[in-house]
Amino acid sequence: MKFLPLALMIMTMLSSLEIKAESATKPLVRIAELEIDPVQLEAYTRAVTEEISTSIRVEPGVLAIYSVAIKNQPNHLRFFEIYADEAAYQAHIASTHFQKYVVTTKQMIVSRKLFETVPLALGAKPGSPIAGRD
Amino acid sequence: MKFLPLALMIMTMLSSLEIKAESATKPLVRIAELEIDPVQLEAYTRAVTEEISTSIRVEPGVLAIYSVAIKNQPNHLRFFEIYADEAAYQAHIASTHFQKYVVTTKQMIVSRKLFETVPLALGAKPGSPIAGRD
Secondary structure, X not given: OOOHHHHHHHHXXXXXXXXXXXXXXXXXXXXXXXXXXXXXXXXXXXHHHHHHHHHHHHOOOEEEEEEEEEOOEEEXXXXXXXXXXXXXXXXXXXXXXXHHHHHHHOOOEEEEEXXXXXXXXXXXXOOOOOOOOO | OOOHHHHHHHHHHHHHHHHHHHHOOOOEEEEEEEEEOHHHHHHHHHHHHXXXXXXXXXXXXXEEEEEEEEOOEEEEEEEEEEEOOHHHHHHXXXXXXXXXXXXXXXXXXXXXXXXXXXXXXXXXXXXXXXOOOO
């Protein structure tokens, strides 16, 4: 029975490692595909650019929001959004600036597909807040 | 005619500003949608993770390569890739590590859609090499 304390020690170590792994939250990545009314594309672009810029500036948990148009389809937009964790995403969609964007752009969006994702690899240069999180 | 030198000076200034704006290249963003053979998903994940990690480490012009799976569809992957410019992208696809990835994964990929894009807003935190490029 002289090995029991060692076994207990190992079990305690393993259990604390497990807790550590659980509490190290991974970034939350969301993808969106939007089709914008071509006539309102300029106004939409202004509204979304302002919303992205504000979110990055004032929300610590909004790591990146990228918005691009498919080439030769300027009103077909793709969004790739990286949040520090689920709480950061919830704070984002509850924010005044996001709610303002929703109201402003409601009549400009023809269709919208939203995708939740499971990150496989988030390769980013050192210095980026995303580096080393996946 | 005493204003001519001033006018010339202003024109010279404007023309040099124009050159500066032209030479400040914008990042190149590419999107890919891949369906992977479910049986080979683990091997594919290993290969692509290694390829992304090497690209970020050795290629200065590869700013970010993100790979995620659609939730509940683990073999439906989306890629969002940011290169410093067109030359950085061309160097990437010609690199030994990318060519190795292509050969290794050729039989693992069921379907592939590639999209060229026009960036609208690339919102990233200060410190990220993407910040301020759009």
